[in-house]
Structures are given as structure tokens and as C-alpha cells.
Amino acid sequence: MFVDTRFTRMEAVRAQLSTLVAPVQWAVSLPSNVLTWGSLALSDQRALLEENRRLREQILTLSHRVQHMASLTAENVRLRELLSASDQNDVPFITAELLSLDPDPFAHQMVIDRGRRNGVYVGQPVMDASGLVGQVTAVSAYSSRVLMVADASHALPVQVNRNGLRFIVQGSGRYDALTVLHVPDTADIRKGDLLITSGLAGRFPPGYPVARVAEVVHDPGQPFARVTATPVAQLQRSRHFLLLFPPPAREVEEAAWDLDLTPEAVEAARALIGLPAAEETP
Secondary structure (H helix, E strand, O other): OHHHHHOOOOHHHHHHHHHHHHHHHHHHHHHHHHHHHHHHOOOOHHHHHHHHHHHHHHHHHHHHHHOOHHHHHHHHHOOOOHHHOOOOOOOOEEEEEEEEEOOOOOOOEEEEOOOHHHOOOOOOEEEOOOOEEEEEEEEOOOOEEEEEOOOOOOEEEEEEOOOOOEEEEEEEEEOOEEEEEEEEOOOOOOOOOEEEEOOHHHOOOOOOEEEEEEEEEOOOOOOEEEEEEEEOOOOOOOOEEEEEOOOOOOOOOHHHHOOOOOHHHHHHHHHHOOOOOOOOOO
16 A cells, blocks of 8 residues: 555556456446446337436537637637648547546545546547546556545646636645636636636646636735636536547657758857858868
8 A cells, every 4th residue: 555655666566466356346226227227128118217327428519519619619619721721530539437536535536437448548638518528547457446626636727718828727635616827816717607618738738617717816016826626527416428539649750850951050150159151071
């Protein structure tokens, strides 16, 4: 327990143990599943439940597609040059269902029923029908652990949808409150502003709703205002989630920096910084 707490070498062992425990989780839920299936086998409720499940997945899919509407509207208001920007395709995703919640009251984590066999990876964004839920922190073969945005150890870059100001949002240890860090006292941020992912750091794709500003307190003489926000995701209610597969962040090609310069350009650059002329080589 000491090594698991202080060091990260036990993550691989924990992932393997989670794989071994997965059949136990299934076995525990098996009796209730059998009774439920048996009670619905001789009625039309089974067909209704199946239809309800399909409709629920359709709602998640539609919610995922319309969450960009507020961000795109703000971009149009700010007269961005959308025609010259690169095309933003829909982000691929898979659906997942809640298995369990962490019993620790100071840890806001959960386990979902998708794992490495489904392509899940550490750091993957997790959404519900309303907004960002968190990110995957550990993956086993059949399940994954998700760290919610409300956890005190979680932070992510966001921007105000109304004007594009960028800040860092950190969990407060409460499901209904997030803390916006280092907000200048003169910053244009108001109660009710929508905070969306900024796309910085490449972990979360831009434009997805995270929280809505609940309170802005200005302390006289203090350089920073105290800003709290409420997560838009239903962290305590949602049972079905979306695992996004955003494209990898664009990397600057090293070859782009190795440009072929003419000898005249090299000599002009050396003269500009005060270096002697390069000796001619045969």
C-alpha cells in the first residue's frame, strides 16, 4: 500500500489486478441481471427496454454533435475567418456505461465498462449528454477508471465562450463547484458565462462545454478575483457516457526548420549579429 501510494510503478500491477477482478464484478451483478431478464422474458417490456436503450444512445450522439453550437456561434460573432481555417470533422467516439463509483468521499472517480479491448487509452476525454465529465486515468482489458473534473487533483485549460479569455479550471472536491484559478480582478468574466475547452495542451478537443460561472467575487486590494463555476455535466446522475477519440495534436515537423539558405542570406545573418564572415570551403 505504501509503494502504491508513493510511487507509480504499481500502475501496471493495478491494471492487471483490475482485469482479474472484472469477472468478480460480473459475477456479483449476475444474479440481479438473471432475475431482471427472467421477469421480462414473457412480456413486451424487454422490447421496450431495448428500444429505450437505442434511443438513449441516439440522444447521446445528437448531444455530442450539438455541443459545438455555442462555440461556433461565438466564433461567428467575433468574425473569425472560418473559410481560411482548417475543417473540423466530427470526433469519433464510443459509448460506455457506469460500473461503480469510488467509495472514498475525497476522490471523485468512477469505473466504466470499456477497456483496452475497446481502444480506450489513458488521458482519453469522457463526456455525457451535457458536457465534459473527466478523463481516463487507468485502463484494464475490460474496464477503465475515470477521474472527474470535480476531483481536487484535476485541472484543465478552458476559455470563456463569450470573449475567448483563457483560464485554468480546477476541481474543488465537490460535485457542484469548480475553481477558476488566477483570474485578474479586471478580467471580463461574469456570472453565467459558459466555460468551454480551449484545446490547449492537446488533451481535450476545443469547444466542449465544461462549466458555467456561478460567482465572481472582487476583493478590494487583491490582484485576483475569486471565481467559482458549476459543472454542466451531470456528474452525480449520468450513467451513460461518450469516450472521444480526438485526432492527435499537430506537431511541428523538424524538417521545416532545416531550410536551405543561400550563402548571401547566411552572410547577411552573420553580419547582423556581429559574427565574422564564414571562411570559404573548397
